[in-house]
Amino acid sequence: MEAIEVRDLTRAYGPVRAVDGISFTVGDGEIFALLGPNGAGKTTTVEILEGYRTRDAGTVRVLGFDPATGGMAYRSRIGVVLQSAGFEEEFTVRELVRLQTGLYPRAHDPDELIDLVGLADKRTTRVKGLSGGQRRRLDLALGLAGAPDLLFLDEPTTGFDPAARHHAWDLIANLRELGTTILLTTHYLDEAQRLADRVAVMLAGRLIGVNTPERLRDESHLSTEIRFGLPPNVSVSELPALSAPPSVTAGQVRMATHVPVADAGRLTGWATDRGLDLPDFAVVPPTLEDVYLALTEENPR
Numbered sequence: 483m484e485a486i487e488v489r490d491l492t493r494a495y496g497p498v499r500a501v502d503g504i505s506f507t508v509g510d511g512e513i514f515a516l517l518g519p520n521g522a523g524k525t526t527t528v529e530i531l532e533g534y535r536t537r538d539a540g541t542v543r544v545l546g547f548d549p550a551t552g553g554m555a556y557r558s559r560i561g562v563v564l565q566s567a568g569f570e571e572e573f574t575v576r577e578l579v580r581l582q583t584g585l586y587p588r589a590h591d592p593d594e595l596i597d598l599v600g601l602a603d604k605r606t607t608r609v610k611g612l613s614g615g616q617r618r619r620l621d622l623a624l625g626l627a628g629a630p631d632l633l634f635l636d637e638p639t640t641g642f643d644p645a646a647r648h649h650a651w652d653l654i655a656n657l658r659e660l661g662t663t664i665l666l667t668t669h670y671l672d673e674a675q676r677l678a679d680r681v682a683v684m685l686a687g688r689l690i691g692v693n694t695p696e697r698l699r700d701e702s703h704l705s706t707e708i709r710f711g712l713p714p715n716v717s718v719s720e721l722p723a724l725s726a727p728p729s730v731t732a733g734q735v736r737m738a739t740h741v742p743v744a745d746a747g748r749l750t751g752w753a754t755d756r757g758l759d760l761p762d763f764a765v766v767p768p769t770l771e772d773v774y775l776a777l778t779e780e781n782p783r
């Protein structure tokens with residue numbers, strides 16, 4: 483079953499076609515990342531799905547509801563983690579989480595939720611005493627309060643330190659194991675690559691790519707980079723014939739290839755035959771960030 487079905491969705495603000503006829507589906511239990519530059523129309527799309535913004539045209543079904551008319555029955559099934567929720571600063575973490583869980587018919591246990599987001603040692607700390615990253619964790623706990631079937635996560639790790647980001651990624655991956663469908667918006671492409679089953683790239687109100695990160699990469703036809711340090715006393719002209727000429731800067735050899743296995747095989751075979759090491763030899767496929775940049779640059783507004 484599809485958790486989200488969107489067909490021909492449009493929304494304009496005066497002359498600005500913020501969402502310009504998009505269609506996509508998100509499967510039950512899927513983590514789906516909506517990517518795109520500032521102003522692409524992501525927030526407008528997500529807020530229509532949440533039921534907080536009206537649409538001009540198109541059909542939208544989320545968990546079987548039309549968000550525009552689903553009311554409380556719909557809202558109680560979704561969780562929303564916004565970029566900057568305003569908190570009551572004098573409440574403690576536990577008080578806020580208890581208040582939030584009290585709003586839902588079927589809610590998580592407040593203390594388990596606090597543990598889940600890694601705020602166990604901040605249970606009795608007032609909100610005003612939390613760091614930025616800890617506030618984001620509290621955001622996440624509040625979004626999960628009603629044990630939602632579908633979670634909207636808006637830039638969940640902005641401002642997190644590296645360890646906290648990894649913790650949040652583990653947490654989000656655990657939610658997937660529990661069967662929670664997640665619609666994620668993020669500007670961190672490594673986050674999308676790590677978490678998302680499928681990504682959608684939005685630009686100027688349209689979707690210009692929807693697929694798994696791997697298929698988007700294959701469709702992009704971007705090259706893989708092979709790089710290594712040139713061994714001492716070896717000149718670049720001695721390297722074996724490759725599918726494309728390498729470039730050398732400060733002793734570092736780089737080449738872009740569409741046949742990485744063949745070129746890597748030639749290079750390693752050549753080096754092994756001569757008893758040479760290729761320092762820091764690496765075969766680096768394009769990242770989701772490379773694919774995203776190529777897609778958005780190829781499709782000017």
Ligand code: ATP
Binds near residue numbers: 500518522525527
């Ligand atoms: P960001 O990554 O910066 O959050 P976004 O992809 O979420 O951007 P939206 O906030 O959906 O983009 O905005 C899409 C377009 O609609 C932009 O051109 C924006 O200026 C315009 N827009 C958004 N909200 C309104 C509004 N309430 N009134 C008028 N124009 C708006």
